[in-house]
Amino acid sequence: MVKDPFTGQTREMLMFGSNNYLGLADHPYIKEKVIEAIEQFGVGIGGPPMLNGYTRLMRELEDRLAEFKCTESAIIFPTGYQANLSLVSCLTERSDLLLVDEAHHASLFDGLKMIETPYLTYRHNDVEDLEELLIAHRDEARDAFVFVEGVHSMDSDLAPIPELVKVCRKHSTYLVVDDAHGTGVVGKTGRGVAEHFDMEGEVDIMMGTFSKAFATVGGFVAGPSHIIAYLKFYARPYMFSAALPPTVLATVHACLDILEREPERVQQLRDNVDYISEGLRTQGFELNPQGGSIPLLVPREMNIRKAAYAFHELGLFMNPIEWPAVPYDKQRFRISIMSTHTREDLDRLLAAVEYVWARESVRK
Numbered sequence: 001m002v003k004d005p006f007t008g009q010t011r012e013m014l015m016f017g018s019n020n021y022l023g024l025a026d027h028p029y030i031k032e033k034v035i036e037a038i039e040q041f042g043v044g045i046g047g048p049p050m051l052n053g054y055t056r057l058m059r060e061l062e063d064r065l066a067e068f069k070c071t072e073s074a075i076i077f078p079t080g081y082q083a084n085l086s087l088v089s090c091l092t093e094r095s096d097l098l099l100v101d102e103a104h105h106a107s108l109f110d111g112l113k114m115i116e117t118p119y120l121t122y123r124h125n126d127v128e129d130l131e132e133l134l135i136a137h138r139d140e141a142r143d144a145f146v147f148v149e150g151v152h153s154m155d156s157d158l159a160p161i162p163e164l165v166k167v168c169r170k171h172s173t174y175l176v177v178d179d180a181h182g183t184g185v186v187g188k189t190g191r192g193v194a195e196h197f198d199m200e201g202e203v204d205i206m207m208g209t210f211s212k213a214f215a216t217v218g219g220f221v222a223g224p225s226h227i228i229a230y231l232k233f234y235a236r237p238y239m240f241s242a243a244l245p246p247t248v249l250a251t252v253h254a255c256l257d258i259l260e261r262e263p264e265r266v267q268q269l270r271d272n273v274d275y276i277s278e279g280l281r282t283q284g285f286e287l288n289p290q291g292g293s294i295p296l297l298v299p300r301e302m303n304i305r306k307a308a309y310a311f312h313e314l315g316l317f318m319n320p321i322e323w324p325a326v327p328y329d330k331q332r333f334r335i336s337i338m339s340t341h342t343r344e345d346l347d348r349l350l351a352a353v354e355y356v357w358a359r360e361s362v363r364k
């Protein structure tokens, strides 16, 4: 049920705006496990991991995440945002070369602001452009880092991991992949973009979040033990923020159980994305989304707010993404698909897009 801001009434809407990609947010098994955790541990912890906040549930989850991402070790943060802040602000210093995908998530750019270290951007997912920068600047730097999103949050395209690994190795550079939208979404068993490319264990540092496919809040970084240990003692967003409560840790444990038991959810999500993509292509849209979301670019002559209202009237919850979150000529609806959407739900979405595009394509 959603409160309608226009009428003040609550109404049922069909959700196409949540990153709960695997539909786990209200899964009975997960709810049961969270209730068990509350009964055993209570609801909160009241301190950061460095003090009293490091619990058995956290240690066990770190181990499971490290295994899930085929790395030696993992660290858990209160949010994915803080994981990214930590990666940049803690692992890098002024003498390093930082190369950032121009379309990277805001959390990484905010991390860069914390340290005021100069950085360079390369064109989105463009390995040639990246290598030119490495050739020009690698020798001047002590360490070098490349930052990229595994499945892009807005464009839903995949980072070319095999080529990135190759170029980073060639230039002795760390590859840091933000797999917020790949974890639980791509790869045969939902292990993310490295599994998708059959390159597990080849990416130096993986970041992920619990706020998408794991349907709660929190984030993590997985990588070599010495890097994770360093983050635990020097990452300020880790040190100066309370640890995740048992409720959240139990949620992620239970999500991993479900993913192990029901990997077919990942394929179901893929099938749903493919079904919608095919339907939209038939309507004339050019798109090829690889993740759980579909970017529906709005033509120049369309007023995105009016179109959003039209979807709202039809009972569809859709997120319009406007400038400055994306460039003005790339405003879009970001349609989030879930593995639990039925064919009927998906057909309703296709019919709604056709109707809204026919009605709103001319600016009124």
Ligand SMILES: Cc1ncc(COP(=O)(O)O)c(C=O)c1O
Pocket (backbone or CB within 6 Å): 079, 080, 081, 082, 084, 105, 107, 149, 153, 178, 180, 181, 209, 210, 211, 217, 218, 219
């Ligand atoms: C690519 C990417 N990285 C990081 C984050 C931050 O994650 P969290 O919501 O856990 O803070 C997000 C969330 O929108 C994201 O899309």
